[in-house]
Amino acid sequence: MRKDFLPFCRPSINKEDVKAVDEVLLSGWITTGKWNNEFEKQLCEYTGAKYGVALTSATAGMHILLKALNIGPGDEVITPSLTWVSTINLITLSGATPVFPDIDRDTLMVTPDSIKKCITAKTKLIIPVHYAGAPVDLDAINSLAKQHGITIVEDAAHAIGTFYKGKHIGHENTAIYSFHPIKNITTGEGGMITTNDPELIEKLRRLKFHGLGVDAFDRQQQGRSPQAQVVDPGYKYNLTDIAAVLGVKQLSRIGEINKKRTEIAMMYRQKLQGIEGILPLKDPNYEFTHAWNLFIVRVTTDKITRNAFMEELKKLNIGTGLHFLAAHVQKYYRETMNIAPGVLANTEWNSDRMCSIPLFPDMTEQDVDDVVSAIRKVVG
Ligand SMILES: Cc1ncc(COP(=O)(O)O)c(C=O)c1O
Structure with a gap:
């Protein structure tokens, strides 16, 4: 028998990661700033998505995304029951109804056929999960969603470095990544939404920070414009630069x-x-x-x-x-x-x-x- 306990996961943190975090800690700017910007830019470059917004968790991302997409009472959202409960909780808390397609027994992926059976006139959103690091059958699911005019958000919590037919997942649809310590890269806790939709990203940026109408330039230069006003009441899900710099270093490896x-x-x-x-x-x-x-x-x-x-x-x-x-x-x-x-x-x-x-x-x-x-x- 082994002498020491082998955990099922341990984050991979090296000296460079520690040095980078140290430098941010001593820099005088530790909350959301240039490293958030850099992390968003680099994850977009890696995945092929146009825009990204870094957040405190993927759960926070699901919260503001459902809000930004106006998902609420009377709507149905298709996502597997075999997922992390945060997704189901947030659908439920929004007032919408989660609808569960069955999965493939041996890959754990939701299948186009099982999703099809769940579609009704009330379906507003499909959230397939790229399970364990392999992708769902995106071509088939995308074409089904297109046929019915339904939006897709990819749950990419397990899927940094997952490629489907040669392209990184999430380059086409809005996707949510997690940087929880058991994920492939970590920021301690953290998440990011990527999307190609410029209006959606602006909404998400507001919702992650109190609903203030802060533009990207202000965020980059000052973290927050002191004159910013509430445009939409929002939340507080911004990532610190202490975490974001760790994300940048991790992503580079x-x-x-x-x-x-x-x-x-x-x-x-x-x-x-x-x-x-x-x-x-x-x-x-x-x-x-x-x-x-x-x-x-x-x-x-x-x-x-x-x-x-x-x-x-x-x-x-x-x-x-x-x-x-x-x-x-x-x-x-x-x-x-x-x-x-x-x-x-x-x-x-x-x-x-x-x-x-x-x-x-x-x-x-x-x-x-x-x-x-x-x-x-x-x-x-
Ligand atoms: C499939 C899936 N979705 C969403 C989440 C939520 O991620 P986070 O812990 O960053 O909120 C997780 C986390 O384990 C997950 O595994």
Whole structure:
């Protein structure tokens, strides 16, 4: 058994990251300023989107985006139940109704067919999730949305470095990224919305900062114009420059970070082969590049439940995560939505069995071997 605990994730922070944060801390300007601007510019360059707005979290991004798109009572928003609950919570809090398509059992992606079944005259928005770092089938989902005149917002929380048919996801639709510590790049906590829509970005910039009519030049030069007035009542979701500079440094290493993640994932795929009762996800059958945010296995043996599997691995000093428990089986949504068991069969099957095993760039092959041998012990 391993002597020290292996967490399921550890952010990759190097000396340059620390130095850059130090410099901002000592610079006299630590809140939103030039580093926010730089981070937004560089993420846009990387993803191919035109505009970006950096925020305190992806959840904050979902909040102001739903507001900016006027999503509210009477509207339906299609998004999977198997996602982080923040999306479902914010749809619900806006007064709109979340509608859950089932997912593909082996990739966890929402499919064009399952989305199609959920579309009604009330559908205002579709939020597909690029799960674990692989993309949804964007061409098919985009064309479906276009046909019905519905907006798409891509949940790209897991997907920095995810390419679909040679192009980074989010270059076409509005997308929301997360920089939470378990994501491929981190700012401690943080998020960004990217979009190609100039009106939307202006609205989002106002909504993230009290609804003040602050233009980009003021933001860049002074952080905030003292004469700014409320145009739309808004929130306070601006990112500090302490966090943004970390984002810039992390993003500059995204190639290296994702290469390490991919190497570890490939080792897992090879070393987990043949372990009965452990089923990794499959790759989607279209051309893509995986960002490997998560390595998920499904515990399919009758010998042990997923929860017991996680407990037993913990006793062997191996950390795990659960991404995710389906929203519709959680108390509030179970009681308010009352979706009959079996309606979302693939979602429920995965929600009961899935588990994320350790995956982060600084892992060694020995760490991978420790995880695999602990898994063998637990399911064997
Ligand atoms: C799929 C998905 N969407 C949204 C979020 C929310 O991100 P944040 O923690 O930055 O608010 C997460 C975070 O884990 C996520 O995994």
